[in-house]
Amino acid sequence: LYKAYEILQDPGVIEKGKSYFDFIVNNLKHPLTGGFWNKANYKGEARVEPVESYYNNDESPFPVKYTHDQALLFLCTQLISKYHKATEYKSLAEELLCQVDKFKSKDGGMFIGQGNWFSTPTDPTVPLIRHFMVPHHTPGAFYAGNTGYLPLHEKQAKTQAITLWVLNTANARLVNEDKDINLDMIPKHKSELKQNLDTITYHKDVKLKIDEKSYLNWLDKTKSGAGFGLTPYKSPLGFRSDKSPQNFSALHVVSDLTIMGEKISNEDRESILRGMFDCQNEDGGFAEQPGHLSEVFTTYCVILTAYILKSKVPNEKKCIEFIQKCQNDDGGFGNSEGYPSDVWHTNLAVLGLHAMNATPLSIDKCLAFVAACQNDDFGYGVTPNAPSETFSVFRAIDTLLVLGKQPTKYEETIKWLKQCQTENGGFRYKPNANESFVGSYHAIAALYLLGELPLNAEKCKEWLSKHQSKDGGFSRAINAPSDTTDEGFICLQASYMLERNLNPYWVAIIT
Known part of the structure; x- marks a missing residue:
């Protein structure tokens, strides 16, 4: 983009600059947002490129959508339109201004941009707002051990300067338009989810196809400092996560130990909570590490870990206020105050508030936002008008049920989910797409919340068991070394669901 803008300023080489511009417009469009x-x-493809990034160590393997790139591209449209006396880029220019506007903070300044967590640029389905595996410095x-994360809800001088420069140069301005919220879309029927956690598992005599004992041994090795790491492996490991403690991992380990009936000692309990509570900020929210920015994602992880361990978070009132402030005018929630809404963070925000006996400031708007994410195929997308996929189906259904409403046309949603199962037993994350490990968990959990199991539950159990590695952990790929506690959580919890041995309310709030 910088090269394109530099060239476009010289009328003598405008065609060369336009070729850069056309390449970006034709190849790098974000498919959802x-x-x-x-x-x-x-090859001109926006793809995850781990090998190149590993050897060059100069950038993340994951593409990202930067606010300043949208601003610069807007400026390029102005230069091309000027030299070519063309109006064909008017709609593109308006779209780019809207993109910049989306990342304008309520309290001033611009957020860095938007990324996706472990999902591809062609199907960016998991919008956790961190740029993953960024280079050192x-x-x-x-950095959590050997892995670098850039929180994209930060505000950096580069973003502010370029955005201001572009807007001044182009004599443009950002306008927040009022968004119409159709409250008529709110589901009418009361939720059938029984919100009672007296029993977590039903203590059935089940025959799991996974090896729990081997997995317990693997989990024990992830213990690190005050909490748990994503893996039992010591750094350095290249691209693999190490055992440095993370709040995300602690939630999953504590959850898995709980459903397997493993007692967590008072000493470990106090250590885990102390390490997590040290990450609380003055705004009441929690960061991944002490002193970093608060975010809905990490705040949820801390709240629900404390919930499982029968503790309240410190400064609960301020924590509630932090999450409530992350609700936007459209009714949904972003990862921080003012950050754009999506159904993923809306779900985490609602669950975090629920665990503290609180609700969104506007329940009706929140319900309407989630309902608007339902498509004509009765699935749900990550935002209104986004394609349906299993990740968002679970997040939407879960949010509606916890807020006390039965999803509209849920019988049709069940059919949509069931048709995503493959012959192998896993699930595609959407019809005609590739089989997805994480997408399978979301499909299984969504069905379970609606009182159903996959069409072929036995095949699904076998498929999950094949993801267990020789060391006892679990991997996204079959016959591969174990990945992280996230994969373990998926296989263990889903296996319990397929045995109908897990309280649906637990599935709803611990995810």
């Missing part, structure tokens, strides 16, 4: 990714490979990044 609009705007443009920051990079492509040598990336401005604003923090």
Whole structure:
């Protein structure tokens, strides 16, 4: 983009600049939320490129959508329109201004941009707002062991300067338009989910196809400092996560130990909570590490870990206020105050508030936002008008049920989910797409919340068991070394669901 803008300022080489511009417009479009990714490979494709990033160590393997890139591309449309006296880019220019506007904070300044967690640029289904595996010394990044994360709800001088420069140069301005909220879309029927956690598992005499004892041994090795790491492996490991403690991992380990009936000692309980509570900020929210920015994602992880361990979070009132402030005018929630809404963070925010006996400031608007994410195929997308996929189906259904409403046309949603199961037993994350390990968990959990199991539950159990590695952990790929506690959580919890041995309310709030 910088090169394109530099060239476009010289009328003598305008065609060369336009070729850069056309390449970006034709190849780097974000398929769900609009705007443009920051990079492509040598084939012109926006893809995850781990091998190149591993050896060069100069950028994340994951593309990201930067606010300043949208601003610069807007400026390029102005230069091309000027030299070509063309109006064909008017709609593109308006879209780019809207993209920049989306990342304008309520209290001033612009957020860095938008990324996706472990999902591809062609199907960015998991919008957790961190840029993953960034190189060392990336401005604003923090490091959990050997892995760098850039929180994209930060505000950096580069973003502010370029956005201001572009808007001044183009004589443009950002306008927040009032969004119409159709409250008529709110589901009418009361939720059938029984919100009672007196029993977590039903203590059935089940025959799981996974090896719990081996998995317990693996989990024990992830213990690190005050909490748990994503893996039992010591750093350095290249791209593999190590055992440095993370709040996300602690939630999953504590959850898994709980449903397997393993007692967590008072000493370990106090250690885990102390380490997590140290991450609370003055705004009441929690960060991944002490001193970093609060976010809905990490705040949820801390609240629900404390909930399982029968503790309240410190400064509960301020914590509630932090999450409530993350609700936007459209009714949904972003990862921080003012950050754009999506059904993923809306779900985490609602669950976090629920665990503290609180609700969104506007329940009706929240319900309407989630209901608007339902499509004509009766699935749900990550935002209104986004394609349906199993990740968002679970997040939407879960949110509605916890807020006391039965999803509209849920029988049709069940049919949509069941048709995503493959012959192998797992699930595609959407019809005609690839089989997805994490997408399978969301499909199984969504069906379970609606009182159903996959069409072929036995095949699904076998498929999950094949993901267990020789060391006892679990992997996203079959016959591969174990990945993280996230994969373990998925296989263990889903296996319990397939045995109908897990309280649906537990499934709803612990995810």
